[in-house]
Amino acid sequence: MVEEAVSTQPYDVVIIGGGPAGLTAGMYAARANLRTLAIAGETSVSQVTITDIVENYPGIPGGINGFELAERFKTQAVEFGLQTASGDVTGLVRKDWGGLAGWEIAAGEARYGALSVVVATGATWRRLGIPSEERFIGRGVSFCATCDGPFYRNREVAVVGGGDTAIQEALFLTRFAKKVTVIHRRDRLRATGILQKRAFANDKIAFAWNSVVESIDGLDLVQAVRLRDVKTGQTRDLAVSGLFIFVGLTPNTAPFQGALALDAGGYIQVDANMQTSVPGVFACGDCTAKRFRQVVTACGDGATAAFSAQLHVEELKGEAY
Ligand code: NAP
Numbered sequence: 001m002v003e004e005a006v007s008t009q010p011y012d013v014v015i016i017g018g019g020p021a022g023l024t025a026g027m028y029a030a031r032a033n034l035r036t037l038a039i040a041g042e043t044s045v046s047q048v049t050i051t052d053i054v055e056n057y058p059g060i061p062g063g064i065n066g067f068e069l070a071e072r073f074k075t076q077a078v079e080f081g082l083q084t085a086s087g088d089v090t091g092l093v094r095k096d097w098g099g100l101a102g103w104e105i106a107a108g109e110a111r112y113g114a115l116s117v118v119v120a121t122g123a124t125w126r127r128l129g130i131p132s133e134e135r136f137i138g139r140g141v142s143f144c145a146t147c148d149g150p151f152y153r154n155r156e157v158a159v160v161g162g163g164d165t166a167i168q169e170a171l172f173l174t175r176f177a178k179k180v181t182v183i184h185r186r187d188r189l190r191a192t193g194i195l196q197k198r199a200f201a202n203d204k205i206a207f208a209w210n211s212v213v214e215s216i217d218g219l220d221l222v223q224a225v226r227l228r229d230v231k232t233g234q235t236r237d238l239a240v241s242g243l244f245i246f247v248g249l250t251p252n253t254a255p256f257q258g259a260l261a262l263d264a265g266g267y268i269q270v271d272a273n274m275q276t277s278v279p280g281v282f283a284c285g286d287c288t289a290k291r292f293r294q295v296v297t298a299c300g301d302g303a304t305a306a307f308s309a310q311l312h313v314e315e316l317k318g319e320a321y
Contacts, residue, residue, distance in 0.1 A: 021285025
């Protein structure tokens with residue numbers, strides 16, 4: 001494993017991101033004998049690393065802890081020669097590398113040269129956007145049940161959201177909390193059937209349907225949330241010590257605005273070969289515009305992106321066959 005602060009020779013492939021998509025791309029590219037670097041974000045973590053259990057990744061009956069799965073991805077990729085670094089990438093600019101058209105990638109003080117780039121920056125939890133949310137982060141408001149769940153032993157907590165994440169994490173929280181109220185803005189869940197079935201069968205889970213959080217209240221720590229019924233407009237207070245917010249994702253694509261074509265939600269537009277709007281730049285995983293965001297689909301995207309990058313580099317070097 002080598003970290004290179006200023007590259008004098010470009011990598012064949014630089015991958016931006018260290019989650020399942022990026023590490024799979026890294027494994028495939030390194031295994032294809034390409035000089036490959038994966039830059040993991042310094043101030044962000046891959047979502048899978050804070051997932052208690054991933055039970056739908058093929059080949060692992062019984063499931064696996066998300067952090068452990070991510071570590072295994074990394075170990076396997078490094079075994080094939082993937083180099084790794086960490087840093088928050090702020091942008092990429094075109095650069096000529098001795099007649100070969102490539103890129104220079106800025107991450108903090110470091111600069112990395114690349115003949116092709118794979119963007120795998122993932123997405124982060126969306127905020128509710130209500131004023132008291134920021135004030136109570138770390139004081140009862142959380143975006144990570146795996147990290148903070150054990151603090152709420154025998155306490156009452158609430159989860160906001162009706163998707164897979166909210167329901168999966170609500171189920172996880174029942175290991176610690178006395179009661180978990182799922183606050184959802186509609187009267188039915190978006191989550192997949194099996195998770196819904198488990199949640200409805202769990203007597204520690206209650207539902208506040210057609211409800212949104214209007215405010216989060218407490219002195220130093222969260223003590224209650226004020227809910228508003230979206231149909232009647234009526235408000236009521238729900239006493240909780242913790243509020244876990246899982247209302248979807250925002251793609252980590254800010255450094256690529258203006259450089260790559262994004263959709264209205266900020267996700268990177270790619271074709272079936274993970275080609276972005278810019279030749280030589282590929283993207284994969286949760287940062288791309290697609291319908292189904294899973295670890296397994298991120299890995300599939302990563303493999304495809306690496307193969308496309310390989311073809312691009314071979315073409316560039318005149319080594320295509
Ligand atoms: P999601 O599927 O986008 O669901 C977000 C939920 O939050 C929805 O129920 C949505 O309500 C609600 N919501 C959005 N904005 C809100 C707001 N401002 N106030 C209140 N509620 C709001 O997000 P996710 O659950 O994080 O899942 C993201 C992706 O990861 C999905 O593709 C999911 O399938 C995948 N995932 C899969 C698994 C698994 O397979 N086990 C686990 C976790 C995540 P509406 O329903 O009304 O839109």
